[in-house]
Amino acid sequence: MLQRRRFAQWGASGLLAPALGALPKAQAADAYPSQPIKVIVSSAAGGLVDGIARTIGERIAKPLGQPVLIDPKPGANGAIAASFVAKAPADGHTLLFAVNSFVLAPLLMAKPGYDVFKDFAPVSLSNYGLLVFAVGEGVPAKSMREFVAMAKAQPGKLSFGSAGQGSSGHLYGEKLMRDEGLQMTHVPYKGGAPLMIDILGGQVQGGFVTMGEALPHAKSGRAKLLGVFGTRRMPLAPQIPTFTEQGFKGYEHGGFWGFFAPTGTPQPAIDKLAGAVRQAVAQPDLQERMIGLGLEPSGEGPGELMAAVRRENLLWSRLIKDMNLRLE
Known part of the structure; x- marks a missing residue:
């Protein structure tokens, strides 16, 4: 009888232990957030x-x-x-x-x-956040491959802008130059908006900017968007080819x-x-x-x-x- 009683106590303890251990976690989840x-x-x-x-x-x-x-x-x-x-x-x-x-x-x-x-x-x-490469209407290139060919033909003469030193646009510009063997001048700006103004004005030939910053100007004909990040074209602008389909690697995300x-x-x-x-x-x-x-x-x-x-x-x-x- 004593052995059976002890077995029942141990069995109950063993069954209750996981449930009791789960209580603090459940209570913590219920209590959060408290402010x-x-x-x-x-x-x-x-x-x-x-x-x-x-x-x-x-x-x-x-x-x-x-x-x-x-x-x-x-x-x-x-x-x-x-x-x-x-x-x-x-x-x-x-x-x-x-x-x-x-x-x-x-x-x-x-x-x-x-x-x-x-x-x-x-x-x-x-x-x-998907970036696009935008150029002004005065830049003759109609694709990223044409822009790369144009930059190769004029080493050191073209410039690209970014939203700031160390920004994504800056680093993708450095990546593009390294991967394609280009020489361009980097011009940092204080944000994407002033950069886009100078792309439209021709002060810089292009740059990586957000779709939201560039698309209104592309719709008005003042800018051209030569490539977009991602593995498929964006529903918002299906006419813009991805970098991937143009043969560039590392722009999938x-x-x-x-x-x-x-x-x-x-x-x-x-x-x-x-x-x-x-x-x-x-x-x-x-x-x-x-x-x-x-x-x-x-x-x-x-x-x-x-x-x-x-x-x-x-x-x-x-x-x-x-x-x-x-x-x-």
Whole structure:
């Protein structure tokens, strides 16, 4: 009788242990979030990145049951925002919304203030930002191959602009020169808008810009878009060929945009955030808006975001080392 009683006690303990162990996790998920969530944005207020962060923030506030506050901290190629979040409490109430410059800054700067892989936990890949190569109407090239041939015929005489030193557009321009054996002058601007003005005016012959910045000018006939990133043509502008179909490699993906939390943030909080973002990005009107802005919706979770981070890190670490590129 004693042995049977002990067996019953042990059996009950064994059955209850997993359930009891799951209680804290369930309670943590139910309790989160317990206060407003602050999203630190790596780009300036009023821009496209800030706008997408605000739109997603509004849509995840209701399922999360707390306000989502957007706080832009631009500067230093996104390093100011990232270093701020890296030092924030790991409780899921302070997040970073960043683009792929989040990976570039530590590769280009001696002291960025954060480590991409040690200081952050990926949450959600909201979308990709697809770039196009735009030229003014006075540039005779009608395709990327024709532009490359034109640049090869005039070594050192053509210039390309970017949204800033160390930006994606800058590095893709360096990649194009390295891969195709070109010599062009890089002209950095303070954003894509002033760059586009000078492309239209002929001060620079071309540059990598966002679809949203370039398409209105292409529709008016003042600019030509010679190639777009991605593995298929964009529904927004199906007449623009991809770099891939023109025989260029390494332009299959646009830069990622996504949410990150400080390392150590509880997994239930990350799961809850990722689920809310996935639901928001899946809404047809938001997908339509993103596509209309030249973005590729995603809504994938931590695994896909980390894969995008690793892909960018691998691509740019090699180029930056080969070209000996540094930002002061």
